[in-house]
Amino acid sequence: MPAKLSEAVVKQRLQELRNLKRLYQQAKLREAKKDVRIAELELTVADLEGKVDTQAIQIAELQTMVFGKKRRPPTGTPGTDRQATPKPPRTRDSYRRPLPPTSVVTITESRPVSVCACGGSFENITTHDRYVEDIPLPELTPGFVPKLVTKYTVQRGVCRNCGKPTSGRDLGGASVSLGPNVRLLICHLVSVAGMSYNQVIQLCSTLYGLTISDGEIAGIVRSQHQTWLPAYQQLKANIQAASVVNADETPWPIQGEEGRGYAWALCDALSPRVYFTLASTRGAVHARTLFGADFSGVRISDDYSPYRSDTLPGRQQLCWAHLYRCIRDLRFNANLPTGQLSPVACWYEAFCAIYQDLRMYLSEPYDKQVRTAQANELWSRVRALASQKLSASGEPAKLARLKAQLLRAGPDRLFTCLTENTPCDNNRAERDLRQLVLKRKRSFGSQTLAGANALSTILSLCVTTLRMHPDNYFKALATL
Numbered sequence: 282m283p284a285k286l287s288e289a290v291v292k293q294r295l296q297e298l299r300n301l302k303r304l305y306q307q308a309k310l311r312e313a314k315k316d317v318r319i320a321e322l323e324l325t326v327a328d329l330e331g332k333v334d335t336q337a338i339q340i341a342e343l344q345t346m347v348f349g350k351k352r353r354p355p356t357g358t359p360g361t362d363r364q365a366t367p368k369p370p371r372t373r374d375s376y377r378r379p380l381p382p383t384s385v386v387t388i389t390e391s392r393p394v395s396v397c398a399c400g401g402s403f404e405n406i407t408t409h410d411r412y413v414e415d416i417p418l419p420e421l422t423p424g425f426v427p428k429l430v431t432k433y434t435v436q437r438g439v440c441r442n443c444g445k446p447t448s449g450r451d452l453g454g455a456s457v458s459l460g461p462n463v464r465l466l467i468c469h470l471v472s473v474a475g476m477s478y479n480q481v482i483q484l485c486s487t488l489y490g491l492t493i494s495d496g497e498i499a500g501i502v503r504s505q506h507q508t509w510l511p512a513y514q515q516l517k518a519n520i521q522a523a524s525v526v527n528a529d530e531t532p533w534p535i536q537g538e539e540g541r542g543y544a545w546a547l548c549d550a551l552s553p554r555v556y557f558t559l560a561s562t563r564g565a566v567h568a569r570t571l572f573g574a575d576f577s578g579v580r581i582s583d584d585y586s587p588y589r590s591d592t593l594p595g596r597q598q599l600c601w602a603h604l605y606r607c608i609r610d611l612r613f614n615a616n617l618p619t620g621q622l623s624p625v626a627c628w629y630e631a632f633c634a635i636y637q638d639l640r641m642y643l644s645e646p647y648d649k650q651v652r653t654a655q656a657n658e659l660w661s662r663v664r665a666l667a668s669q670k671l672s673a674s675g676e677p678a679k680l681a682r683l684k685a686q687l688l689r690a691g692p693d694r695l696f697t698c699l700t701e702n703t704p705c706d707n708n709r710a711e712r713d714l715r716q717l718v719l720k721r722k723r724s725f726g727s728q729t730l731a732g733a734n735a736l737s738t739i740l741s742l743c744v745t746t747l748r749m750h751p752d753n754y755f756k757a758l759a760t761l
């Protein structure tokens with residue numbers, strides 16, 4: 282017969298039982314919480330897996346858009362090498378424009394030779410045909426036909442006295458060339474219209490029945506770049522001499538520079554002039570070259586570090602549109618924590634009130650003394666707002682950076698627009714760069730740095746000429 286348990290042992294075992302029951306309840310509660318958490322994580326994983334699958338599809342589509350479709354393997358038995366059929370060598374005439382038929386010649390001009398520059402007569406006179414294919418432009422060509430083909434019957438002779446050959450027209454180059462009108466149109470389509478080479482080729486073929494190759498377009502752009510280079514440099518000098526300028530930059534891939542490159546814009550805030558330069562980097566050296574050493578006006582830009590460098594001449598006005606977009610995007614960010622939403626919203630409303638008052642002051646008649654007082658009043662509000670501490674839950678890092686940016690800028694970089702009566706935003710430069718952004722989406726940038734330099738010249742002069750002479754654009758462009 283088992284021994285009877287003592288009262289102390291019974292109490293000890295009852296205590297252990299109570300402890301086990303309490304630990305069991307706690308363990309059961311923890312397991313229930315873990316089950317809930319596991320269910321939540323399973324839903325999250327399922328959602329993430331769906332997003333990963335969707336993004337993988339989108340990445341594949343983007344790779345196809347950028348790099349093209351992968352080349353399919355040759356048909357036939359796998360593992361067998363297939364010899365490619367060699368292409369026949371190109372003939373010399375394949376690099377030249379074909380001679381137009383006589384039926385499409387619209388104008389025939391004769392260029393005879395009569396007397397040499399020395400006064401002697403000619404002998405062994407020969408005749409050579411040259412053609413110029415051109416298109417009608419409203420301001421430069423009277424009448425209208427789809428395509429103008431001019432045939433020149435050019436005589437060439439050798440002087441009996443000096444032996445010097447002379448022709449009625451320059452016989453150098455190809456027998457068929459493109460005229461000045463189509464060259465101006467191609468420059469316009471490539472720059473102002475922002476078309477890719479393929480789009481230019483299709484437009485000229487569809488509207489004018491004119492066949493043009495990529496190489497001819499590139500040659501026209503390079504040729505006009507050399508011709509217009511003095512006017513391009515003068516345009517830059519005129520903008521650098523302005524009292525107020527806008528500056529901005531955007532990525533512009535240059536394939537020969539491993540896809541690196543940026544497009545810079547310098548705009549005269551008080552005129553339609555705009556100067557573009559396409560460079561291989563975004564470094565401060567390009568910013569210094571953009572403004573020049575003798576600039577003494579106000580430069581409106583964002584807070585990119587090369588723009589606020591002490592080495593740049595003139596005074597800087599910080600773009601308020603950039604500051605506003607920064608706090609606006611944070612205010613309406615769907616992922617903003619709930620505890621930070623209310624203080625960020627209040628900060629946003631206070632900043633918008635300052636921005637609205639600034640724009641109202643700029644719309645009023647200019648008075649130096651009144652504007653100075655308004656600038657001081659706005660700066661005191663900005664300084665108080667930037668020094669304001671948010672709730673105990675903390676503030677987003679983006680807002681902290683914005684507040685530090687405002688305090689670092691100070692009244693000189695924030696309110697020069699009031700004292701000097703200039704715009705308070707950099708919207709002018711952003712609008713001018715927009716057409717380059719649209720062109721980048723169509724043509725993916727430039728092939729070489731030389732091509733980027735040529736496009737800079739063409740784009741700057743075509744855009745500026747169109748804005749300054751909208752009624753006789755091509756005529757003004759032809760006089761450059």
